[in-house]
Amino acid sequence: MIRTPLRPLARILSARVKGENPDHIERENIRLRAESTRAKAQHRAEGRLLVLGLAFFAAFMVVGARMGLLAASEPMEPRSAGLGAEISGRRADITDRNGRILATNFSTHALYAHPKQMIDPARVALELSALFPDMKAEDLERRFTDGRSFLWLRKKLSPEQMQAVHDIGDPGLLFGPRDMRLYPNGKLASHILGGASFGVEGVHSAEVIGIAGVERALDSRLRDPAQAATPLALSIDMTVQTAMHEVLETGMRMMNAKAAAGVLMDVHTGEVLSMVSLPDFDPNDRPTPLLKGDPADSPLFNHAVQGVYELGSTFKIFTTSQAMELGLVDAHTMVDADAPLRWGKHRIGEYGSKNYGPLLSVTDVIVKSSNVGTANLALRIGGERQQEFFKSLGLFDPVPLELSEATGAAPILPKRWADIVTITASYGHGMSASPMHLASAYSAIANGGVLLTPTLLRRDKPPAGKRILSSENARAAALMLRQVVTRGTASFGEVEGYEVAGKTGTADKVKRGGGYDKGKNINTFAAMFPASDPQYVLVVTLDEASDNSSTRPRRTAGWTAVPVAAEVIRRTAPLLGLRPQIEYAPLNEVSAVSQ
Template sequence: MIRTPLRPLARILRAREKGENPDEIEAENRARRHAEIQDRARKRAEGRLLVMAAVFVLAFGTVGVRMAALASSQPSEPRAQTTGTGAGIIAQRADIIDRKGRILATNLLTYSLYAQPQKMVDPVRVANELVRIFPDLNKERLTKDFTGARKFVWIKKKISPEQMQAVHDIGDPGLEFGPREMRLYPNGRLASHILGGFNFGREDVNSAEVLGVAGVEKEFDGWLRDPAKNGAPLRLSIDMTVQGAMEQVLSSGMKVMNAKGAAAILMEVQTGEIVAMASMPDFDPNDRPSPLTKGDASDSPLFNRALQGQYELGSTFKIFPVAQALDLKLVSPTTMINSRSPMTIGKYKIRDFHNYGAQLSVTEIIVKSSNVGTVHIAQMIGPERQRAFLKSLGLFDPSPVEMVEAANARPLVPSRWPAVTAATVAFGHGVASSPLNLAAAYATLANKGRRVYPTLVNNRNRPPGPQVISPAAAQTALALLRQVVTRGTARQAEVPGYAVAGKTGTADKAKPTGGYYENKVISTFASVFPVNDPKYVLVVTLDEPSETSGAVARRTAGMTAVPVAAEMVRRLSPLVGLRPIDAELPTVEPRFRDGLKLSQN
């Protein structure tokens, strides 16, 4: 660039020759230079403004296009994204509902609590405050973790809103929260053994995998977590109202009868759907207790007596050889059978509770519950046919009900079947089965002899079971069971208007180490109602009952299980829509009303 001088010598010399002022030439040149500088600055400024305008137009155009795209798209729920160890964790889990759509299990948004000790201001104070909020924490352990080299410490996997606020109040930056879903059982202990409970699987600070640990939660774990189900709930066959009433009566009955435990099942005859099933003692699945590591498994509240309890069910079995003999046309209800007591088989003697004389009709054998008469009928059938028939009723196999515990709840069946085994099994000893298996077998008799498979799923489409015995034999067997209630060992089961039929069973309780206890029994009442049009099967079992209202403690099923079952029929029948026939509505028996008050204290 050639710089123009402010005072050009040639022009100055000419100006002096003409008598002009040379300073005007310098001022003119300076003004021209300033004008050129301003022109260049103005052009640069105009270029910058154009660039900025272009940038703004591009930015706002991008935002406008994005907003238009969002406005034209379909709305959807946001999905939380995690990184690191949490990637791929499926936190969603479908609800479980009863047959009427009421919630039995659902999810609840909660928070976990963890610590990053390197961020803590006062680790010792934090440890003290956390122990005050969570008394189950160990202060020494927390202090060691917070003051050591650890960079991450789990404190609580789930906390309540109140606990979260209390931790907030500590005010230390080293305490942090992570969102997660947990399983909530809003009805507390209701149907606890059926539902089972949950635990956390894979987890990180922002999500956790909710897994079933028992019951239907475990059995249907994959189904409940399947994203393809789109959150559709699992509908169970149980009725929450009926379940609650059953549990109240069973709990009260267990207390009144001084029993160690109890179980009850209410099942639909035609479908096998379980409307209610309870085991006592129970637990709260929101705070599931730890399993026992030693001792008798049945001492744990987690033990499901209705399914996992394998008991010798006593005289409730007597109807099976009689029904089979009727089906084989070996006997009729009026056939007279030898009932001399005792009878001898090998080196063993079989006796009746009372001496019933030389002969009893088949009807009287069931009504009076004669061991000897039942054994004689079983001998007519023969061991092989007897064993095959009991197996066809499902009494030798694990129940097919949809619970994870069912596969391991295998009945205890002798490997050999000599004459003495065939005899004792005929009256319910020597074979241990569950109350649920017994309920399914009685439902088969009530279902005109067609096999019934128990289920906990509502409206499950299944093919009909095989015909086990003829409808005529099954109907005759029910008629015999009805007489047990009207004039036999279960007279206390007569509930006006509901025509209950059933059979009592009292069996000495087996010791875990072998042999039997002298003063401990399992008392059971298996029933069908109404017998003229069978709708429901009800089985009630009490573990070590003792009825002490009189001078002498009584343990027989007729005095323990039967009154509890009768109260259930009174309470549950109206709830399932059964109206009494030609009778006033039943009322609660006073001692069970008192028992309910005790159970609420």
């Protein structure tokens, strides 16, 4: 920087020549230098003030804009979703095989509160407790006055409830719109659908998630935004479901049963057309699970899938079918049926201490339901081959069904497969399976020997299955089951025009601590119809049923499960499109007609 001197020599010399005072030059330069310094400082200060003013203006504009946005919007409570995550309440509808709605979405509102905005918390608490009996006024008032700023009150409201809350007129009560799951058919198919609830929740929306049944097992499919507009079609026929539900409910009451289950399957596709478990529940108001005691006592318990029981003599047809498949016997082979059969310290007898021996044909072993005859067939088959055949029928694994409960309902098997297990398992004791397992296995016999994976989803074409029996042996087994109805233990199962075939099973219930309860039975009838060309399999199971219409209670399946199953077939066969086969009288037969 070049500094200008206060007393420049040239100007000093010039002033002296002119007779002027050189001090005036120095004073003038000092003045000019001071003015220049002051001008620069003023300019710098004005610039700084301008920048500071602009900064304050911008800050006040941001704060003002934010305050305006907050004042114009409703507050939202904290959410568990991550930053930027959007809550989606969309969920695909569920329909039956004919497109009837089983589950859909319904717009409703949730109720929440901002206690700090309430005018009169005590009055609000009192009026809310009057509207909702499960709320206590004392608890509400305490929560309204403990300093919190947000409080959920109800997850969903009916339109009438919403209007009643609105009429309370307090600004601290607010409503949040959301979708909820609606089941228009109530209890029908409740164990199939299961139910749904709310997941991640916000003031303006809530995530709907499946908590049981198909809703949970296929939750990802139902929540997929790409498929939200496409309903999920189940294999269930709601007309058939309604008929079976009504018959089972009436039969359960008439037979004094504790619980009941029914499964109806298409033997050629593996589709479950109807599945009923009683007692049941309304998925619109799903009850709370039991925290102690027997889970089977809860209406949430699915007896058709989760109910794993010893299914008794219904297993005998598996033993005879395998013996025929191995070439050990045919339908007319005579086998030892002399009772009792002693095996080591064990004594195998017949129901009612009967003796059907010394010999019975294989067909009559099934018709008369001989334990001893079946046991002798099983000993000829052997334990290893018996286990392989039961595995091929799916009796060793959880049933592969689209239900969240199915994966945990594995059959109960003995730890060691000794000879006595081979004997008892041949007639359905010593191992346990569900009615759904039984229906799937009987379908393999009914359709000609091919095991299909059961499904609750509608199939457009029959799937590929695994052959476990030749068509000839499967047909022979079906004819044996037909004779069980025409001249055996299931005589009450005959339905005119529909050729019912099937097998009864009566088994003592297993106690929780081990052993059997002789006074309590699981009664089962596994049927197929029409026997000449089976199209459907029906399994009906009653828990602790007893026919008390006589002087002595009758607790066998022939008196309890069979007539109930017959009524199910009588009601559902026409709905399934089956035309009754009419047997015409001979032309030369004369009929008497009274006038």
